[in-house]
Amino acid sequence: MRWMPALTILDDVRSLVEHKGFTKLASARFISNVGNGITPVAMSFGVLGLPNGSATQLSLVLGSQMIPLLLFMLFGGVVGDRYKRNKIVGGSDILGSAFVMISATSFIFGFVSIPLLCLMGALFGVLNALWWPAFSGVLPEILPKEKLQRGNSVIGLLSNFGYTGGALIGGVLVAIAGSGWALAVDALSFFIAGILVWSIDLPRIIRDESGNMFHQLREGWREFSSRKWVVSVVIAFTFINLAYESTLGVLGPLATKESGYGPREWSLILATSTIGMILTGFWLLRFNLRKPLIYGITPMLFMSAWIFSITFATEIWIPIVISFFAGVAIEIFYVAWSTSMQHNIPEESYSRVISYDALGSYALAPLGLIFIGPLAEVIGTRNALYILSALVLVATLSALSVREVRMVRNKT
Numbered sequence: 001m002r003w004m005p006a007l008t009i010l011d012d013v014r015s016l017v018e019h020k021g022f023t024k025l026a027s028a029r030f031i032s033n034v035g036n037g038i039t040p041v042a043m044s045f046g047v048l049g050l051p052n053g054s055a056t057q058l059s060l061v062l063g064s065q066m067i068p069l070l071l072f073m074l075f076g077g078v079v080g081d082r083y084k085r086n087k088i089v090g091g092s093d094i095l096g097s098a099f100v101m102i103s104a105t106s107f108i109f110g111f112v113s114i115p116l117l118c119l120m121g122a123l124f125g126v127l128n129a130l131w132w133p134a135f136s137g138v139l140p141e142i143l144p145k146e147k148l149q150r151g152n153s154v155i156g157l158l159s160n161f162g163y164t165g166g167a168l169i170g171g172v173l174v175a176i177a178g179s180g181w182a183l184a185v186d187a188l189s190f191f192i193a194g195i196l197v198w199s200i201d202l203p204r205i206i207r208d209e210s211g212n213m214f215h216q217l218r219e220g221w222r223e224f225s226s227r228k229w230v231v232s233v234v235i236a237f238t239f240i241n242l243a244y245e246s247t248l249g250v251l252g253p254l255a256t257k258e259s260g261y262g263p264r265e266w267s268l269i270l271a272t273s274t275i276g277m278i279l280t281g282f283w284l285l286r287f288n289l290r291k292p293l294i295y296g297i298t299p300m301l302f303m304s305a306w307i308f309s310i311t312f313a314t315e316i317w318i319p320i321v322i323s324f325f326a327g328v329a330i331e332i333f334y335v336a337w338s339t340s341m342q343h344n345i346p347e348e349s350y351s352r353v354i355s356y357d358a359l360g361s362y363a364l365a366p367l368g369l370i371f372i373g374p375l376a377e378v379i380g381t382r383n384a385l386y387i388l389s390a391l392v393l394v395a396t397l398s399a400l401s402v403r404e405v406r407m408v409r410n411k412t
Helices: 008-017 022-048 055-071 073-082 085-108 114-136 145-176 179-198 213-225 228-258 263-285 292-312 317-344 347-361 365-379 381-400
Strands: none
Touching: 008 022, 008 145, 022 055, 022 085, 022 114, 022 145, 022 179, 022 228, 022 263, 055 073, 055 114, 055 228, 055 365, 073 085, 073 114, 073 213, 073 347, 085 114, 085 179, 114 317, 114 347, 145 179, 145 263, 145 317, 213 228, 213 347, 228 263, 228 292, 228 347, 228 365, 228 381, 263 317, 292 317, 292 381, 317 347, 365 381
8 A cells, every 4th residue: 555645636636637528427426326325215214114114025126126237237248348338327327317206206196106116126227237337437438547546536435425415315305305305306316417427528449349249248258257356356245245235225224213213313324334435535545555455355344343233223323333434444445446447357348347247246135135124024133134244244254365366456
């Protein structure tokens, strides 16, 4: 890890802004993440607040988005390597805003139902499968490799500022106006972000469009599977993401509600996590991570501690405090992993490799979201949280035990 003098930070940011398209991309992530911060609070407490609303129904709604996301992820990787990535990202956000608005309208006008929310979630999941592999490849088309860590850090900072504001706004909006109006704000944020990214003028890149989709997927798999460090981290995060998504979407709100609290307290926990991400983002602007995955994966031990701390939700300050350190862990890993992939994966197959990364990392998340609610009803919310906390601990230590993971270096 190499120290960067504080006086150079503003110069670094100015050097990023000089690259055409960076300001629009960073602004879009800020605006979109305001909505992303609102949604977990709005949807979770919206479903739980329905007549006969239950953890099982919430699991179904959240799982309905994850399943098509994974089913179409590999297709999204091929599309991202063939066509202009900013158009895919922008178009997905614009169309996705319509699906979120339909869900919002159903809450506002009283025709909401679990099947409708599942349908809108599934359609949004298909768009996310196109968005995800394409978005990860936009920044390397804007910045040179030596500026990617700085670029990822700045975008992460703005994203987290947006998410913090959204989480705080979401808790208040849900408490005062209801989940419908909160989701409407989310829909608007997606639409604006989509317009911004669509309008970026990226340099034309000649892409290999030879061969059918299956040929392209085989090429992507060869790039993905030939790197043991990538495969090892993806396997670990299969279980880490299962635990995190299940806690974020179902067990966290459920434990908060069972402890006598509501959306404001849960949004405060989320906001505190994002404050940790923001402060870490500033720190990462001042350091070069020379051993990115050691620094990126080790702090995930705080994620295990955060999930465990939610079992003490009756003492709400405990998960709030530990949530800060979980946010630190998430931000370090995000920057370390994104930069490592952008440095070491060829541009021409980048979206396909990212699609395998996302597919593997989130392979079990839908099952977690679907079954964690019924499991919590059988064994209790606290016992379910104990299991997930242990799962994150084992997965983190397993990834760190792989030599190739510890040996990854980024060019500076």
